[in-house]
Amino acid sequence: MPEIALTQAPAHVRMGSSIGQPLTRREGVLKTTGAARYAADHHPPGMAYAALAVSSIARGRVVALDVAAAKDHPGVIAVMTPANAPKLALDPDAKLHPFMFRLDVLQNDKVRYANQPIAVVVADTLEAATEGAALLAPRYETEPARVGLDGHERFAPQAVGAGRPAEESHGDVEAGLASASRRIETVYETPGQYHNAMEPHAIVAAWDGDTLTIDTPSQGMAFAQDRIAGLFGIEPTAVHIRSPFLGGGFGSKGLISGPQILGIMAARLVGRPVKLVLQRAQMYGPVGHRAPTRQTMRLGADDQGRLTALSHHVHTATSAFDDFVEPAATVSHALYASPAIRTSHEAVRIDTGTPLFMRAPGEAPGSAALESAIDEMAHASGMDPLRFRLANYADVEPISGNPFSSKALRQCYEQGAERFGWSRRPLAPRQMRDEAGMLVGWGMGTATFPAIMFEGHARAVLRRDGTGIVELGAHDMGQGAWTALAQIAADSLGLDLGRIEFRSGTSDLPDAGIAGGSAHTATAGMAIHGAGADVIARLADLATGDSRSPLFGAGNAGVIARGGRLFRRDNEAASESYADILSRAGRDVIEGHGSGRVDPAAQAAYAMHAHGAVFAEVKVDPDFGQVRVTRLVGAFAAGTIVNPHMVRSQYLGGMIWGVSFALHEQAVTDRRSGRVMNANLADYHVPVNADVPSIEAILVEERDIHVNALGIKGVGEIGVTGTAGAIANAVWHATGVRVRSFPITLDRLIEP
Structure with missing residues (x-):
């Protein structure tokens, strides 16, 4: 029987006994007791330690390294530089695939950005490796660094993000603006940001001939496997990746990075297993970031507050040697009805590491600008911000005209506003104060994120004892994916959750797709669902074709799988256990395979998005401009909710x-050296517990029969979108000052 790829749920599976339950994490005990092993926890016999030396300039070349001083340091085994680094089978600058980013792996002496690896020191201890790297004393031939968005030649990219056109439009924007009763044109700026996952990038690499085993955090093991195999000239099956747990990724671990390749090269050079773990400061450069943006919003509206035109132009930056462009304007395709919409992007090349996907790529900075502009247009129209959004509610996707596969945004607005108390909001700014005299403001923003699916595969096994095994190369970055996927497995196999053995986290298992784009639960879940359906179909064939079975003659679609038994659909009093069916057939196991993939017809016919509404309260010190977010309410609709407890946590x-985006987070780059000056968690500000307000997430019910057979949409990124804009709008409502540069800091409130 061929692998099952589902676009519709199989008739014999009754869903709901595990899916939808707020279960606790299956791996929770492992993590809280320290038994969960992350990449850097592995110590194979004979392992050596590697440390990077990184560039202190952003552009030029390395002309000298004091290799002798490093090699003479006690404990140092080898110093890897371009002079002795293993040559690769594939040019690391070759662009064979849009997601195959160019890597800096000591194949020449060029420096393309600050913090670029320029050497690797391998030693018997981490201390010796680190001290040896500090002794290299690099000397450079330096060229002026190209920094920031201004003063560089702009270019129109061929594509943005994951391949979306850089410019899209419908209708006549200029005519729409000309006919408008009210127009605004504003510019919003967002800074560069860095992923800063709790777990830094790390690798433990061990060669056995031409077979490579690595422990490394990966959001896409199969893709990493192919990339590594190509670079080292070996078969993908010779690369074994173990990545059961990730301490966060946020997109930075979706693609293999240069430092990970350097760890593999170092292991080959010294003939021993090697561990390389990035220091926190070294994560600001070679492993991606979110690029800065300058976004020009032009909106027009008629006397009733209905949009006549919406133009969203993005000016951003990418590296001097690669092509990723932040797709910030694409968020304007999906939210507000307008007879004319145009989105466009242009970029400059600067001396920085290549930007990369970062949680809600495009949507996060784009929605900050869009939701601020919508708020400004509502004020110009004399309308409440929620009423203005409802007046421009899109019943079809504005850019394409396609109907939505489902859209419960109205319900998000209603439930969020009611819970927040939005009806009590005064229209004019600077009208509310608390008992301490602090200015109080209320703002809102609309949240959206596309419902994405990649291709993934899974294997399921049903054993004679009535237990099941599900295997797939899935990834758990801390969001609880293993638990949610096990819930899907339990329902698809008709077993209680405790009867499921879930195997995941290695590249030797079926490829479950990339854990990114809020797509992992849908992709891997559909693969598991298909594998379970395949098993039950095979089991039903055995039972319904056997005259000794009470299910004889029922046919495959005439049975229901539940609780380790098959039941006749037309008479549930007639049933038989899995164990009895397998025993009578003389079978120990039944194996099934499934895949999850996009249905091209549905994708072409429908716009698929999750939606939400975020309401924010801020308090601002009227004397010093200090802003505190004191309350957030978010209401979100994302199709089938597999595990409400974990979905709420993601929201x-x-x-x-979003609080971090609005008020705290920015990379500060020195314009002379091109170096990030706050490459640490003391100066690169993110919210701490004292900054986190009362937060509530409302799960709005939504059913989607088109997005996939399970109706699952992603939830990992939508909470970021809308929130920064809501906070910015609340700051304006509190103070009457519109800050258009993020993050909103007190100096920008004083001098906006």
Whole structure:
């Protein structure tokens, strides 16, 4: 029987006994007791330690390294430089695939950005490796660094993000603006940001001939496997990756990075297993970031507050040697009805590491600008911000005209506003104070994120004892994916959750797709669902074709799988256990395979998005301009909710990220050297517990029969979108001052 790829749920599976339950994490005990092993926890016999030396300039070349001083340091085994680094089978600058980013792995002496690896020191101890790297004393031939968005030649990218056109439009924007009763044109700026996952990038690499085993955090093991195999000229099956747990990724671990390749090269050079773990400061350069943006919003509206035109132009930056462009304007495709919409992007090349996908890529900075502009247009129209959004509610996707596969945004607005108390909001700014005299403001923003699916595969096994095994190369970055996927597995196999053995986290298992784009639960979940359906179909064939079975003659679609038994659909009093069916057939196991993939017809016919509404309260010190977020309420609709407990956690985490975006987070780059000057968690500010307000996430019910057979949409990134704009709008409502540069700091409130 061929692998099952589902676009519709199989008739014999009754869903709901595990899916939808707020279960606790299956791996929670492992993590809280320290038994969960992350990449850097592995110590194979004979392992050596590697440390990077990184560039202190942003552009030029390395002309000298004091290799002798480093090699003479006690404990140092080898110093890897371009002079002795293993040559690769594939040019690391070759662009064979849009997601195959160019890597700096000591194949020449060029420096393309600050913090670029320029040497690797391998030693018997971490201390010796680190001290040896500090002795290299690099000398450079330096060229002026190209920094920031201004003063560089702009270019129109061929594509943005994951391949979306850089410019899209419908209708006549200029005519729409000309006919408008009210127009605004504003510019918003967002800074560069860095992922800063709790777990730094790390690798433990061990060669056995041409077979490579690595422990490394990866959001996409199969993709990493192919990339590594190509670079080292070996078969993908010779690369074994173990990545059961990630301490966060946020997109930075979706693609293999240069430092990970350097760890593998160092292991080959010294003939021993090697561990390389990035220091926190070394994560600001070679492993991606979110690029800065300058976004020009032009909106027009008629006398009733209906949009006549919306133009969203993005000016951003990418590296001097690669092509990733932040797709910030694409968020304007999906939210507000307008007869004319145009989105466009242009970029400059600067001396920085290549930007990369970062939680809600495009949507996070784009929605900050869009939601601020919508708020400004509502004020110009004399309308409440929620009423203005409802007046411009899109019943079809504005840019394409396609109907939405589902859209419960109205319900998000209603439930969020009621819970927040929005009806009590005064229209004019600077009208509310608390008992301490602090200015109080209320703002809102609309949240959206596309419902994405990649291709993934899974294997399921049903054993004679009535237990099941599900295997796939899935990833758990801390969001509880293993638990949610096990819940899907339990329902698809008709077993209680405790009867499921869940195996994941290695590249030797079926490829479950990339854990990114809020797509992992849908992608891997559909693969598991298909594998379970395949198993039950095979089991039903055995039972319904056997005259000794009470299910004889029922046919495959005439049975229901539940609780380790098959039941006749037309008479549930007739049933048989899995164990009895397998025993009578003389079978120990039944194996099934499934895949999850996009249905091209549905994707072409429908716009697929999750939606939400975020309401924010801020308090601002009228004398010093200090801003505190005191309350957030988010209401979100994202199709089938596999585990409400974990989904709510993702929404809360996303909104906290939005607080960070709005008020705290920015990379400060020295314009002379091109170096990030706050490359540490003391100076690169993110919210701490004292900064996190009362947060509430409302799960709005939504059913989607088109997005996939399970109706699942992603929830990992939508909480970020809308939140920064809501906070910015609340700051304006509190103070009457519109700050258009993020993060909103007290100096910008004093001098906006």
